[in-house]
Every structure is written in structure tokens, then in C-alpha cells.
Amino acid sequence: DAGVTQSPTHLIKTRGQQVTLRCSPKSGHDTVSWYQQALGQGPQFIFQYYEEEERQRGNFPDRFSGHQFPNYSSELNVNALLLGDSALYLCASSLSPLANNEQFFGPGTRLTVL
Amino acid sequence: RKEVEQDPGPFNVPEGATVAFNCTYSNSASQSFFWYRQDCRKEPKLLMSVYSSGNEDGRFTAQLNRASQYISLLIRDSKLSDSATYLCVVRGSSASKIIFGSGTRLSIRP
Numbered sequence: 045d046a047g048v049t050q051s052p053t054h055l056i057k058t059r060g061q062q063v064t065l066r067c068s069p070k071s072g073h074d075t076v077s078w079y080q081q082a083l084g085q086g087p088q089f090i091f092q093y094y095e096e097e098e099r100q101r102g103n104f105p106d107r108f109s110g111h112q113f114p115n116y117s118s119e120l121n122v123n124a125l126l127l128g129d130s131a132l133y134l135c136a137s138s139l140s141p142l143a144n145n146e147q148f149f150g151p152g153t154r155l156t157v158l
Numbered sequence: 159r160k161e162v163e164q165d166p167g168p169f170n171v172p173e174g175a176t177v178a179f180n181c182t183y184s185n186s187a188s189q190s191f192f193w194y195r196q197d198c199r200k201e202p203k204l205l206m207s208v209y210s211s212g213n214e215d216g217r218f219t220a221q222l223n224r225a226s227q228y229i230s231l232l233i234r235d236s237k238l239s240d241s242a243t244y245l246c247v248v249r250g251s252s253a254s255k256i257i258f259g260s261g262t263r264l265s266i267r268p
Contacts, residue, residue: 077256079258084260085260085261086162086164086245086258086259086260086261087202087245087258088258089255089256089257089258092255092256100254100255100256101255102255134201134202143189143190143249143250143254144189144190144207146192146204146207147204147256148204149201149202149203150201151200151201152201
């Protein structure tokens, strides 16, 4: 049973570019959340997708957008990259959006913006 | 004030010691609480959920104090393998965003 997978593992971009990160949830999970983790900080919640819709959103600008596909996989898109967007981007899946459900994290995508 | 606050540490304790961390939260309507563990350059993994009555899992005990709005994690008989960053997670209802603390670093020395 595959856990949460993310691609790519690492990515280097320059300021102003756009990036797409991908996530496949754990088998049987239908809810996907995205987080940004800067060095030395805890993960910051970006947004959560359920039934192909954005359900919750953290304090991130509109440059951050996402999508969920019918097979529950998800993408995170970031436009007009800034140096400050350099971070580890984590995807987490859960059985449902219920608050007490455990989230399983993928290994993350490390994004470097030069 | 941050919504979820943790002492960043590092806590440096000898093997076999007992160590405790607290995590305070500002939203009194918070409903769900968790402790996650994150090893260096790895993803967070659930250590335990925190229930109102407190719960124990082997050497780990988690407690919730709603009146003072904090959760705690106690690790007994610490092992070298317990060295990691411990993240507390707080959430309101299912309609609320999920908030991580910035983590407490624990280092167990031989």
C-alpha cells in the first residue's frame, strides 16, 4: 500500500517563474492538504482540497493555487515566484476532512528559488 | 500572539531522563489536538492524538488542559531514537484550518 507520494523531490526555479508540484494521496484517502515549511519552522497550512474543491485556506496570497483531480491526486501551483517561496512543500492526505482524522504526509518537494 | 506556540528548545537531556513539552493555543474553540514527530529532513509523522481525558502510549503521555489552553507531551525513559523535533497541531472544527506549532527540538545524549 503506497503512502503519500510527491513529485518532484527537488526543484530549482528563478524569481518570477511558475511551478507546479504534484501529490498522490494514500490509498483510500480523499482529502489532500498542502503545507509550506520554511527552515526551522513548523508547516504552514496553505489549503485543503476535498471533492475537487478548495475547502479551507491559510494565509497565503492568490499566487498559490491548487487543484484536485477525480482520482484525488492534487497539484499546487505557485506563480510569480519570490525568493521567500523557497521552502519544503508538504502534501498530506486523510480519510476525510473531519478534524480528528490523522494526516499522512508525503516526503515533500524542496523548492529553491534563486 | 501566535495561534500556537511552542518552546523551540533545544532540549538536551541524557538517555533515560523524563522530558516534557508544552504547547499553548489561543483559540478556545479548538477541538482537535495532535503531536507529530519530525526527523531531520523528513516529513512529519503522527505521534499521538490528544484526548480530553489524556492518553498514554508506551513511554509517551499526552494531556490537554482546556482551562489554560495548552497541551503537553511527556516522554519517559528517553531513548537516543527520540531525538527529533516535536510539533503540536491544533484544529477547530472540520471547517477550520490546521495550525502547526513551530516545533520543539529534542536531543537525547548517551
